[in-house]
Each structure stands twice: as C-alpha cells, then as structure tokens.
Amino acid sequence: xxxxxxxxxxxxxxxxxxxxxxxxxxxxxxALATMVAVLVTALALWAxxxxxLADPGAAAWLRELRLPWIPRFGIELHLALDGLxxxxxxxxxxLGILAVLCSWKEVQEGIGFFHLNLLFVLGGVVGVFLAVDxxxxxxxxxxxxxxxxxxxxxxxxxxxxxxTSTYAAVKFFIYTQASGLLMLAAILALVxxxxxxxxELTFSxxxxxxxxxxxxxxxxxxxxxxxxxxxxxPVVPLHGWLPDAHAQAPTAGSVDLAGILxxxxxxxxxxxxxxxxPEASAQFAPVAMGLGVFGIFYGALLACGQKxxxxxxAYTSISHMGFVLIGIYSGSTLALQGAxxxxxxxxxxxxxxxxxxxxxxxxxxTRDMTRMGGLWGRLGSLPGFSLGFAVAxxxxxxxxxxxxxxxxxxxxxxxxxxxxxxxxxxxxxxxVYALTLMQKVYFGPAQKSSPLPGLDVREYxxxxxTFALVLLFGLYPQPLLDTTGAVMSNVQRLFEVPAVSSTFNxxxx
Amino acid sequence: xxxxxxxxxxxxxxxxxxxAVTVLLGIAWQRMHTVSALVTIVGLLGALVLQLALQTPxxxxxxxLVFDGLSHFAALMVLxxxxxxxxxxxxxxRGYTGPREEFYLLLxxxxxxxxxxxxxxxxxxxxxxxxLLSMPLYGMLAYRFQSSHSLxxxxxxxxxxxxxxxxxxxxxxxxYAQTGALDFTGxxxxxxxxxxxxxxxxxxxxxxxxxxxxxxxxxxDVYQGGPVPATMxxxxxxxxxxxxxxxxxxxxxxxxxxxxxxxxxxxxAILTMIVGNLLALRQSDLKRLLxxxxxxxxxxxxxxxxxxxxxxxxxxxxxxxxxxxxxxxAFGVVTLLSSPCRTEEASNLEHYRGLFxxxxxxxxxxxxxxxxxAGIPFTAGFIGKFYILALAVDAQRWWLVAAVIAGxxxxxxxxxxVMVALFLREAADASRAGRGGHWLNDTIVLxxxxxxxxxxxxxxxxxxxxxxxxx
Numbered sequence: 001x002x003x004x005x006x007x008x009x010x011x012x013x014x015x016x017x018x019x020x021x022x023x024x025x026x027x028x029x030x031a032l033a034t035m036v037a038v039l040v041t042a043l044a045l046w047a048x049x050x051x052x053l054a055d056p057g058a059a060a061w062l063r064e065l066r067l068p069w070i071p072r073f074g075i076e077l078h079l080a081l082d083g084l085x086x087x088x089x090x091x092x093x094x095l096g097i098l099a100v101l102c103s104w105k106e107v108q109e110g111i112g113f114f115h116l117n118l119l120f121v122l123g124g125v126v127g128v129f130l131a132v133d134x135x136x137x138x139x140x141x142x143x144x145x146x147x148x149x150x151x152x153x154x155x156x157x158x159x160x161x162x163x164t165s166t167y168a169a170v171k172f173f174i175y176t177q178a179s180g181l182l183m184l185a186a187i188l189a190l191v192x193x194x195x196x197x198x199x200e201l202t203f204s205x206x207x208x209x210x211x212x213x214x215x216x217x218x219x220x221x222x223x224x225x226x227x228x229x230x231x232x233x234p235v236v237p238l239h240g241w242l243p244d245a246h247a248q249a250p251t252a253g254s255v256d257l258a259g260i261l262x263x264x265x266x267x268x269x270x271x272x273x274x275x276x277x278p279e280a281s282a283q284f285a286p287v288a289m290g291l292g293v294f295g296i297f298y299g300a301l302l303a304c305g306q307k308x309x310x311x312x313x314a315y316t317s318i319s320h321m322g323f324v325l326i327g328i329y330s331g332s333t334l335a336l337q338g339a340x341x342x343x344x345x346x347x348x349x350x351x352x353x354x355x356x357x358x359x360x361x362x363x364x365x366t367r368d369m370t371r372m373g374g375l376w377g378r379l380g381s382l383p384g385f386s387l388g389f390a391v392a393x394x395x396x397x398x399x400x401x402x403x404x405x406x407x408x409x410x411x412x413x414x415x416x417x418x419x420x421x422x423x424x425x426x427x428x429x430x431x432v433y434a435l436t437l438m439q440k441v442y443f444g445p446a447q448k449s450s451p452l453p454g455l456d457v458r459e460y461x462x463x464x465x466t467f468a469l470v471l472l473f474g475l476y477p478q479p480l481l482d483t484t485g486a487v488m489s490n491v492q493r494l495f496e497v498p499a500v501s502s503t504f505n506x507x508x509x
Numbered sequence: 510x511x512x513x514x515x516x517x518x519x520x521x522x523x524x525x526x527x528x529a530v531t532v533l534l535g536i537a538w539q540r541m542h543t544v545s546a547l548v549t550i551v552g553l554l555g556a557l558v559l560q561l562a563l564q565t566p567x568x569x570x571x572x573x574l575v576f577d578g579l580s581h582f583a584a585l586m587v588l589x590x591x592x593x594x595x596x597x598x599x600x601x602x603r604g605y606t607g608p609r610e611e612f613y614l615l616l617x618x619x620x621x622x623x624x625x626x627x628x629x630x631x632x633x634x635x636x637x638x639x640x641l642l643s644m645p646l647y648g649m650l651a652y653r654f655q656s657s658h659s660l661x662x663x664x665x666x667x668x669x670x671x672x673x674x675x676x677x678x679x680x681x682x683x684x685y686a687q688t689g690a691l692d693f694t695g696x697x698x699x700x701x702x703x704x705x706x707x708x709x710x711x712x713x714x715x716x717x718x719x720x721x722x723x724x725x726x727x728x729x730d731v732y733q734g735g736p737v738p739a740t741m742x743x744x745x746x747x748x749x750x751x752x753x754x755x756x757x758x759x760x761x762x763x764x765x766x767x768x769x770x771x772x773x774x775x776x777x778a779i780l781t782m783i784v785g786n787l788l789a790l791r792q793s794d795l796k797r798l799l800x801x802x803x804x805x806x807x808x809x810x811x812x813x814x815x816x817x818x819x820x821x822x823x824x825x826x827x828x829x830x831x832x833x834x835x836x837x838x839a840f841g842v843v844t845l846l847s848s849p850c851r852t853e854e855a856s857n858l859e860h861y862r863g864l865f866x867x868x869x870x871x872x873x874x875x876x877x878x879x880x881x882x883a884g885i886p887f888t889a890g891f892i893g894k895f896y897i898l899a900l901a902v903d904a905q906r907w908w909l910v911a912a913v914i915a916g917x918x919x920x921x922x923x924x925x926x927v928m929v930a931l932f933l934r935e936a937a938d939a940s941r942a943g944r945g946g947h948w949l950n951d952t953i954v955l956x957x958x959x960x961x962x963x964x965x966x967x968x969x970x971x972x973x974x975x976x977x978x979x980x
Contacts, residue, residue, distance in 0.1 A: 072972045073899075109934060113865075135895075139886040146885055153929045170925055178918035184895070185910050188902040 002041065003065045003079040003130055006089065009037050010096075010123030014116040021112025031100045031115040035122065039093030046090060051083050051483050060486065061132075062086070069136070074202035078133040083483040084270065085129040087340065088263055091347050092129070094469070095259040096122045099252035101462050102355045105362060106251055107155055114155055117147035121256055128264050132205040134187045137272070141228075141264070142180050148253065148261070149173045156248040157367075168241075168248035175241040179231040186224025190276065193217065209275055222277035222284060229273060232265030233321050235288075236295040246314035247367075251358030254310060258317050259351040263343050266324050270336070270491060274328070278494040285329040286416070292329070293422045295322030300429035304436060309357045309367045312437060313350060316393055319430065320346045320401075326423060327408035330415050331495040336488040337481055338407025344480060345400030345473060349392040352466045356386050359459055360441070363452045369437070374446025380454020383442045385463040390434040392470050395427060400473035515569045518576040521556035521584060522624045528552025529617035536610045545610040546599040549617055553595060557588040568979065572692065573634040574625070578978025582826055583627035583753040586833055590745040591620040593837050593953060597844045598738040600950045605653070612652060612738070615645035619742060623750035630761070632681045632691040635754055639677070639718070642747055643670050649739035650731060662734030666743075669717065669727045677714025683707030684764075693761040700764055708764045712774075718751040720804050721811065722781040729788075732800030737847050737854060740796060741840040744803050745833050752810060756825055759817050766817055775815045775909060781808030782916035789923045796856040798923055799839055802882055805916055806832050809897050812913065816904045824896040826975040827968075831893035834961050835881035841954040842875040858930055865932045870951060872931045874958035881961045883924040884917055889964035892972075 013034030017027035049062045061080035069077040081089075099118060107114050124144025131137040149169045156165025187203070194211040195201045202208070213221065231238045246254050274281045281288075299319030306312040320342065327339030359382060360375075361367055376383045392399035395406075405427070413420045455463065473480060531552070532545050560581070568577035595616055602609040622641030629635045647670070651663020681691070684707035688696050696704075717724040732740050759765040785805030792798040810832075813825040846855040846864075855861075865872035881890035894917065901909040964971055 068969075069967075070969045070972060072969065072976055110866075110932075113932070139891070142891075143886040146880065149925065150929075150932065153925075154932050166929055169929070170922060173925060174918055174921055177921055178914060181898070181914040181917055185898055185902055185914065188899050192899075192903050 007127045010119040014119035017115035018112045027112045027115040035096035042090040042093050075135045076133045079130040080132045082487050084487040088129050092125050092260050095351050099255045103252040117150045120147035125260050133203050135203040151253040152249045155250040165248040168244035172241040172245040175231050179228040182224050183228035186221045218277045218280040222280040225273040229265040229268040235291050236298050243311050243314045247311045254354040255351045259347040269328050288329040289326050289419045292322040292325035296426035303433040309369050313353045323408050330412035332411040333489050333492045335408050335411025338404050340484050342404025345404045348470050349389050352389040369440040372441045373444040376442040378451050388467050394431050394434045398474050400470050403477045515571045518569045521560045524556040525621045532614045542609045545613045549595045549613040553592045560584050573631045574628040575630040580628040587623040587746045594738050594742050601844050615649045619645040623746045626750040627753045630693045650735035652736050658734035662731045666731045673714045673717030676710050680707040680710030696762045704764045715755050719807050722784045725804050729797045729800045733797045737844040744836050759814050778811035779912040782912050786916045786919040793858050794856050812909050824900045827896045828893040831889035835878045838878035838957040842871050861930050863933050874954050877958045877961050879924045879928050887965045889961045892968045
C-alpha cells in the first residue's frame with residue numbers, strides 16, 4: 001500500500017493546491033509538505049530495506065502491490081520497488097522540494113494551478129519508476145507530459161520576437177508523445193507475441209521477460225522502446241525539443257526536466273529495453289555507444305557557443321547523458337553503476353545550475369550571458385555556489401559527477417576501449433564550457449558596480465543542501481552502489497547470458 | 510416455437526415515436542417550451558431505461574430488424590446522446606425568439622431514425638432509417654434560419670446528403686440486380702462484378718455521412734454553421750448509427766470484405782486520419798476544429814472496419830463510447846457558452862481565451878474532453894486509442910499502425926492549442942465575463958467529463974460489458 005501512497009500523495013496534494021488557491025500562499029506550503037512527505041517515505045523505505053538479500057538472477061522486489069485492473073487484457077495495477085527505483089524516487093522527492101522552493105518568488109500568477117501541475121508531473125514520474133506492468137508504465141509515461149506541457153506553456157518565458165513558450169511546449173509534447181505511441185505499438189506487439197507463444201494475454205513485466213522472439217522482431221521492438229527512451233534521455237538525433245523546452249520553461253520546470261524527466265529515459269532503458277530484449281540490445285550496443293560519444297561532443301560543442309545561460313546548461317545535459325548512454329550499453333556492472341551515480345549526480349548538479357540561473361534571472365531579468373559579466377562580488381555567495389556546481393559539471397574529483405564518469409569510463413574500457421578514448425576527449429570540452437560560463441557571467445568588466453541582493457535564507461539553504469549532496473556522493477558513493485548493486489548486476493547478467501549462449505552455438509557449428 | 514418477442518424489443522423505438530407524436534400534438538394545441546422539452550426528456554429517459562432492461566442473452570429478429578448485442582449497445586448510445594442533446598437544447602433555445610418546440614420534434618424523429626438504422630438487417634430498413642435520421646437534421650441545422658450560416662449549413666447538408674443517398678440507392682439497386690435479395694443474409698449469397706460495384710457505391714453513400722476523406726468537404730461548414738445542439742446530434746448519433754450499420758454490412762455481407770475493397774478501405778482510413786488531422790491544424794473556430802477532428806476519429810474507426818474480426822467489433826464499440834463521451838462534453842461546453850442564442854455563437858477560439866479564470870469547471874471539462882480526443886492516458890480516449898492500436902498490431906497491419914501514430918502526433922498540436930488558450934491570462938473583458946448558467950446544465954457537462962475520466966481510469970466494467978455482448 002505504501003507504494004500506492006507514494007503515487008497518490010502528489011496527486012492528492014496537487015488537487016489540494018488547486019483548491020487552496022483561495023487562501024493566498026497556501027498552495028506553496030501544501031506542495032512543500034507533499035514533497036517532503038514523498039521524500040521522507042522514500043528515505044524510510046531506504047532505511048528499512050536490505051539490498052543484499054536479492055539472490056542473483058531473480059528480479060527481487062523490496063515491496064510489491066498487485067491488483068487487477070483491466071482483466072480483459074491481463075492488465076494489472078502492478079507496482080514494485082527495487083533499489084534502482086528507490087534511488088530515483090528519493091531523487092524525485094528531493095528535486096521536487098527544490099522545484100517548489102525555487103518558484104516561491106518566481107511564480108506569482110495562478111499559484112494553485114501551477115503547483116497542481118508541478119505535483120502531477122512528480123506523481124507521474126514516481127508512477128513511472130514504480131510501474132512494472134507495461135500498460136501501467138505507459139500510462140504514467142504519457143500522463144506526465146500533460147502537466148509538464150502546461151508548466152512550460154503557461155509559466156514559461158517567451159523570447160520577445162522569438163520563440164514562444166507555447167512553441168517549446170508543443171514541440172516537447174509532440175516529440176515525446178509520438179515516440180511514446182511507437183513504444184505502445186512495440187509493447188502491444190510484444191504482448192501479442194507472448195500470447196502467441198504461451199496463450200496468456202498479459203502486460204506483466206516479469207511474464208514478458210521470458211518471451212522468446214525472432215531476431216528481427218526483437219530488434220524492431222527494441223528500437224521501438226529505444227526511440228521512446230532516447231527522445232527523453234535525449235540521444236542526439238532526437239534531442240530537438242530539449243534546448244527549447246529548457247530555455248523557455250520556468251525554473252521549476254527546468255529543474256524537473258533536467259533532474260528527473262531525463263532520468264526516466266535512462267530508467268526505461270535499464271528497466272525495460274535491456275532486460276526485455278537482451279540479445280537485440282547487445283547487438284545494438286555499439287551503435288548506442290557511438291550515439292553516446294556523438295552526443296557528448298555535440299552537446300559540449302554547442303554548449304560552448306551559447307549566449308543564453310539556460311540553453312548552455314541544457315546542452316551540457318545532452319553531453320552528460322551521452323556518458324550515461326555509454327554506461328548503460330557497456331555491459332559491465334561497474335559502468336552500469338557508474339551510469340546510475342552519474343544520473344543522480346547530474347540530476348543534482350544540473351538542477352543546481354538551473355536554480356542558480358533562475359536566481360540570476362530574478363536579479364538581472366536576463367538570461368543573456370553577454371549582458372552579465374563582472375558579477376563576482378556583487379551577489380554575495382551566489383557566485384561561489386555557481387563555481388561549485390560548474391566544477392561538478394566538469395567532473396572534478398570530489399564531486400559525485402567525477403565518481404560517475406570515472407566508473408563509466410573505467411567499466412567500459414575492457415569492452416570498448418576506443419569509445420572510452422573518444423569519450424574522455426569530451427571531458428576537455430566540458431572544462432571549456434564550464435569555464436566559459438564562469439568567465440562570462442562572473443568575471444570580466446562589470447556592467448555596473450552597485451551590489452545586487454544576495455541570497456536569502458531560502459535560496460541559501462537550497463543551494464547548500466544540493467551542493468552538500470553532490471559532495472556527499474562524491475566523497476562517499478557507497479550507499480548508492482549498495483542500493484543498486486543487485487539490480488545492476490542482474491542487468492549485466494542479462495547482457496552476458498546471450499553472449500555465452502551464442503559462443504555455444506558457434507562451438508556447436 | 511414462439512419467437513422471442515420482437516414487440517418488446519421495439520419498445521424503446523415506440524416510446525420515442527410516442528414522445529414525438531405527443532410533442533407534435535402539444536405544438537398543435539398550445540406552444541409550451543418547457544413542457545415540450547420535458548416530454549422529450551421523459552420519453553428518451555423511458556426509452557433508455559427500457560433498453561437497459563431489455564438486455565437478454567438471445568437476440569430477437571424480424572425480417573427487417575435484428576436486436577442483438579450490437580444494436581443494443583448502439584441503441585443505448587443513441588438514446589443517451591439524444592438525452593444529453595435534449596437537456597442542453599433547452600438552455601440553448603431559451604433565448605431563441607422563433608418557434609422553439611419543433612426542435613424537440615425533429616430531435617425525437619432523428620433519434621427514432623437512428624434506432625431503426627442501428628438495428629436494420631435489410632436494405633429497406635437501412636434506407637428508411639437513414640432518411641428518417643437525416644431529414645430532421647436538415648431542419649435542425651437550418652433552425653436558426655435568420656442566420657445565413659445556419660441556413661447555409663442546412664442547405665449544404667441537404668444537397669450533399671441527397672447526393673449521398675442517390676449513390677446509396679444506386680448501389681442498392683445494383684446489389685439487388687445481382688442477388689435478387691435485399692436482406693443482408695440474402696446479399697451474402699452471390700458475388701459478382703455488379704455486386705462489387707454496388708458495394709462500392711454504397712460505401713460512397715455511407716462514407717459521405719461519416720465524412721470519410723474524399724467525401725468530407727461538407728463537414729467543416731456544416732459543423733460551424735449549424736446551431737450547436739444540431740451539430741452535436743450530427744457528430745454523435747448520426748455518425749454512430751451510420752458507422753454501426755456499415756459495421757454490420759461489413760460483418761455480414763462478404764462483398765464488403767472483398768480483398769480489393771478492403772485495401773481501398775485501408776487506404777481511405779489512412780487518408781482520413783492524416784488529412785483530417787492536417788486540416789484541423791490551422792482552424793481558429795472550435796466547432797470547425799471539432800468537425801475536422803471527427804473526420805480524423807472516423808479514420809481511426811475505419812481500422813476496425815478494415816479488419817472486421819470479432820475483436821474489431823469490440824474495438825469499434827469501445828472507441829465509439831469514448832468518442833461520444835468526449836465529443837458530447839466538448840460540444841456541451843460550447844452549448845453552455847453559446848446560450849442563450851445570440852447572433853454569434855461562442856465558437857471562435859478567442860471566446861475561450863482564459864476561460865479557466867472565469868468558469869474554471871467548464872474549462873476543466875473542456876480540457877478533459879480535449880485530452881480524451883487527443884488520447885492521453887487517464888481519459889477515455891486513451892482506452893479507445895489503445896484498442897485501435899492493439900487491433901491493428903494484432904492483425905499486423907503496420908501501415909495502419911503507422912498512420913494512427915502519425916495522425917495522433919499531428920492531432921496533438923491542435924488539441925493542445927485549444928487547451929492552452931483556456932488557461933492563458935488576459936485582461937478581463939466585461940462583455941465576455943462569466944455569466945453563470947443554470948447549475949443543472951453545468952452538472953450535465955461535468956458528469957460527462959467525469960465519465961470521461963472514470964472510463965479512462967477504470968475501464969474494466971465497460972470493456973467487460975462490451976466484450977460480453979453477443980453479435
């Protein structure tokens with residue numbers, strides 16, 4: 001029941017926020033309390049769970065909820081929690097709090113409806129992380145787009161004379177929805193293939209894992225899943241929505257997008273695309289890793305050329321997700337765990353940078369970096385935090401990003417050394433864009449010399465909390481690794497088994 | 510052996526006709542708007558209850574009509590939709606200065622025609638039902654004849670519909686020439702070039718009523734010009750009844766399942782989905798937009814006709830329910846904002862700007878309807894879309910799958926456009942300030958919107974009911 005609670009809390013909180021609009025600031029407090037409740041629940045589950053028990057091979061859920069939903073199609077309300085989903089839900093809870101806090105001053109119109117949308121997005125994301133019925137998963141996957149669309153369209157920034165926030169929101173929605181329907185078709189094909197094989201019509205993840213498919217069909221269906229997840233991650237040829245959506249979204253929207261929504265793509269790959277189609281994924285791995293390397297360079301190079309600070313951060317996200325993609329398809333436990341650490345680290349550091357750019361915008365009313373400059377010393381401790389998060393984005397040792405990137409590269413090397421060599425080159429570019437960001441915004445000639453308002457308590461504690469977590473996981477990532485170790489080694493084993501069996505076949509011939 | 514009582518099965522139809530006669534006599538005696546509306550509502554409600562009570566495992570048959578699961582389902586949908594339209598018409602017509610009572614008469618006649626149509630298994634009853642359904646619609650569409658738009662809509666529909674009927678009749682004649690039979694089972698006996706030609710012509714005639722793409726040209730103007738309740742009736746029961754009878758033809762008459770014809774139908778389906786959605790993109794009039802959207806939706810529904818299996822019937826049933834509920838909700842909101850009748854109806858999207866901040870519940874209902882039409886999870890529309898995709902994937906019709914996906918992606922754009930307009934903030938315009946309607950009307954629309962969500966969140970009962978019907 002606690003799993004259903006995790007999903008229902010944000011939805012109920014959202015409705016309360018909507019109705020709480022008539023009491024002024026009440027929705028903010030309701031939303032804050034809701035997200036704290038989610039985070040606390042997740043942490044309590046984390047504290048009470050033992051992750052070492054999982055016996056190798058079997059999908060072991062820590063908690064499970066299973067109710068019939070649409071028996072006609074064998075669809076169930078099946079929620080389950082393991083280490084991977086737990087980490088990501090905790091991240092969702094934390095970034096949810098951050099998103100509520102960072103819009104405290106920024107959003108002044110339609111407060112209730114804003115928080116309704118914000119909480120619905122978060123509720124949908126939690127649903128995505130918990131659902132292990134493919135239909136249910138898809139429902140949450142598509143459902144979270146709607147409130148996100150409203151967040152971007154209604155509270156976003158429109159560039160004067162340029163692209164409007166509605167344009168960005170529609171682009172985001174159509175990209176993800178179209179690719180999502182492709183995935184739905186793939187899910188259905190998989191389900192019917194399973195039915196043809198066993199005579200049982202079911203959308204259950206565990207049952208479908210055992211489906212045997214012909215090589216071509218598996219490859220096609222895997223691509224259906226991959227494209228949907230690749231749009232969200234994003235992988236480079238499918239990234240078109242991301243810079244616009246990020247640049248136009250309100251701060252809370254960017255925090256959610258970068259911190260959590262991108263992670264649903266990686267989660268989908270880890271949970272569904274790889275385990276359901278291990279052979280096809282193994283075949284596809286070189287292509288995926290190639291796309292990852294391309295994404296690293298593409299994102300980093302474009303980030304170097306941006307004037308808009310949020311666009312810059314958006315492109316760095318593309319670059320970082322390239323590392324995640326490589327880690328996921330490397331087929332080694334070390335790199336898989338590295339990908340997870342990197343996901344968490346990027347969630348925190350990108351969210352931090354977006355919040356900072358939101359705070360800059362509140363003070364300067366611009367996101368154009370050419371109109372900033374010389375801000376060091378005029379903004380209290382804000383530049384200091386910026387430096388911290390920028391350094392984290394570079395992957396400096398001591399930050400969680402370093403641990404993640406290092407593990408990905410280290411774990412991938414035995415399998416694909418050239419990929420690693422190329423990807424490491426991308427790290428140099430990340431130093432270039434991070435330093436450009438710092439130089440353009442905080443150093444150089446000052447536009448004015450008058451001091452601007454520094455960070456207040458709310459802003460200061462947000463930044464401090466986020467940065468503390470970046471450092472914590474950078475210095476002591478073991479809790480993350482312990483939590484997800486069993487899950488990741490299961491994924492890795494799936495990768496290995498087909499390889500073994502294929503060598504058997506070769507030997508037989 | 511005594512046949513099961515077809516008389517009882519005819520009960521709902523008889524009740525609707527009796528209500529029509531009562532309204533007619535009432536008009537002759539003394540005009541009373543509310544009483545006419547009440548008689549209509551009571552008649553339809555009684556018919557609905559009777560239809561619900563009729564649910565029997567074995568079906569009744571007459572030479573002309575068949576009462577099986579499919580017609581039972583369709584009759585319920587027809588009666589329910591007519592009831593909603595009747596309820597909302599009362600509000601809409603309150604401010605109308607011309608004669609108001611005849612509207613209900615026409616409505617009841619159309620409903621009776623639809624009831625015949627969905628149960629017909631004979632070409633004669635098909636034609637009779639179709640005309641009884643269409644004739645009142647001409648009058649209803651042109652009801653506000655002072656407005657040139659309404660008049661244009663009525664005339665356009667009249668002329669093009671007559672042309673469609675001509676095609677249909679010619680097709681029937683050819684079929685008769687080949688087979689010498691007019692009942693569906695008799696038609697099944699023989700195939701031949703004339704039968705095929707006749708089938709093609711019938712498809713043209715029925716395709717016109719469904720606004721399948723090359724025959725869709727009338728749709729936007731008629732949707733836009735007609736009074737909202739008339740458009741609502743056109744979008745709901747007229748399309749539903751024609752689709753059901755076409756489905757029955759495809760299921761029972763083999764010439765309709767001919768290889769070439771089936772390929773043609775698949776092509777039309779793809780064309781209808783894509784063109785309908787593309788044309789809707791730039792519309793700035795909500796009624797027109799809904800017209801194009803209905804074209805696209807019947808494109809999706811054609812998938813069920815192309816495949817024509819037992820599962821396809823279930824799919825069509827589910828999709829029709831979800832389409833009806835969402836469409837009625839959307840038009841319901843338009844009706845409530847347009848009433849009482851003014852010179853211009855509130856159909857331009859400008860009217861809906863910032864509606865959420867003036868009439869939050871109505872805006873929420875319209876949002877739900879749009880989400881459902883777009884096929885977003887947790888609304889009924891998603892279940893419908895899921896069924897269509899499942900059907901197409903199961904039958905391995907990959908082109909249809911691709912077209913459904915492409916059509917949905919294009920369609921999103923205009924549904925989102927409507928939705929975002931509802932929530933935009935704008936300086937309050939006094940002339941468009943929210944004027945509270947009667948609470949009952951708002952309730953109807955809200956109940957419909959709630960139904961959209963309930964069907965989306967917990968579809969199991971509806972799905973099981975449809976899967977259990979016999980046909």
